[in-house]
Amino acid sequence: MTATRIDGKAFAAALRERVGGYAASFEEAAGRKAGLAVVLVGDDPASQVYVGSKGKATVAANMASFEHRLPDETTSQELLALVEQLNQDESVDGILVQLPLPSHLDEQSIISAISPDKDVDGFHVINAGRLSVGQSGFVPCTPLGCMMLLTDRLGDLSGLEAVVIGRSNIVGKPMAQLLLDANATVTIAHSRTKDLPGVVKRADIVVAAVGRAEMVKAEWLKEGATVIDVGINRLPPEPGKEKGRLVGDVAFNEASEVAAAITPVPGGVGPMTIAVLLRNTLVAAHRNAGLTAPEDL
Numbered sequence: 001m002t003a004t005r006i007d008g009k010a011f012a013a014a015l016r017e018r019v020g021g022y023a024a025s026f027e028e029a030a031g032r033k034a035g036l037a038v039v040l041v042g043d044d045p046a047s048q049v050y051v052g053s054k055g056k057a058t059v060a061a062n063m064a065s066f067e068h069r070l071p072d073e074t075t076s077q078e079l080l081a082l083v084e085q086l087n088q089d090e091s092v093d094g095i096l097v098q099l100p101l102p103s104h105l106d107e108q109s110i111i112s113a114i115s116p117d118k119d120v121d122g123f124h125v126i127n128a129g130r131l132s133v134g135q136s137g138f139v140p141c142t143p144l145g146c147m148m149l150l151t152d153r154l155g156d157l158s159g160l161e162a163v164v165i166g167r168s169n170i171v172g173k174p175m176a177q178l179l180l181d182a183n184a185t186v187t188i189a190h191s192r193t194k195d196l197p198g199v200v201k202r203a204d205i206v207v208a209a210v211g212r213a214e215m216v217k218a219e220w221l222k223e224g225a226t227v228i229d230v231g232i233n234r235l236p237p238e239p240g241k242e243k244g245r246l247v248g249d250v251a252f253n254e255a256s257e258v259a260a261a262i263t264p265v266p267g268g269v270g271p272m273t274i275a276v277l278l279r280n281t282l283v284a285a286h287r288n289a290g291l292t293a294p295e296d297l
């Protein structure tokens with residue numbers, strides 16, 4: 001079997017296009033643009049790149065982008081004051097504090113200070129709680145993006161065996177919750193799981209969110225499984241090359257011989273994250289303006 005490549009890049013581009021169209025209609029209806037504020041503390045190079053691309057994508061989707069770049073030595077009080085100012089600002093619908101924060105800042109207390117109704121990353125404990133009890137809130141962007149790719153590919157997930165490898169608060173746990181809400185039978189695997197290959201072998205759906213290059217092998221997979229690879233890992237550079245290749249948590253080539261469908265890295269889950277962030281921001285904007293968000297957002 002040669003697996004279908006699940007094209008997250010194309011799916012994300014279509015979602016961004018849709019968000020852009022609805023954002024223009026929102027502006028007409030509300031008399032203002034939907035707005036996303038992104039806060040970056042310090043000069044981590046990867047975070048600088050992420051924040052830059054989020055800003056560009058926001059503007060390209062007809063929304064307002066507010067960037068706040070603060071120095072590394074920003075105190076907790078200063079950051080909390082900014083978050084509070086953004087909570088009060090009616091032109092800001094979504095607030096994202098780029099993680100990781102410098103080590104002197106406590107991520108949990110900063111995230112807790114964001115208004116849950118502007119927490120478009122879905123990391124606030126209120127939104128985690130809403131997801132857990134089935135109330136509408138904001139769901140973290142990466143797992144929601146994975147879910148969109150899965151339902152687009154498989155339709156109804158009822159009764160399917162799903163194995164999520166990884167139990168982080170930002171990917172593994174919300175992913176498992178979304179699969180459970182979709183009536184899959186869900187197993188969450190992690191570093192203490194015994195016989196991981198045997199657990200994965202049961203799965204119709206495998207979501208790998210580990211951070212270990214090409215860990216999931218072809219022989220772990222059930223024939224015909226659908227594989228969503230969240231991992232982003234850089235291999236050591238080959239001789240003569242400056243940078244190593246980016247790979248996922250799944251050995252893509254060999255897994256493609258067994259799976260029915262698989263996301264590539266790059267070009268699978270990665271592009272979905274920003275697209276879903278824009279989607280969440282526009283949903284927040286509708287709620288904040290007392291408008292109903294379009295159903296297919």
Ligand code: NDP
Nearest residue numbers: 142166167168171190191209210211230231232269270273
């Ligand atoms: P974390 O490091 O927070 O979590 C990793 C999880 O993997 C943990 O639950 C850990 O288990 C588990 N794990 C580690 N080693 C093993 C092992 N040998 N066998 C089974 N499970 C193991 O990572 P994140 O959830 O934040 O991210 C996971 C990956 O996804 C990373 O590669 C990250 O770069 C990528 N990512 C990609 C995004 C995108 O936009 N595409 C967005 C977010 C993340 P335990 O809990 O027991 O320690």
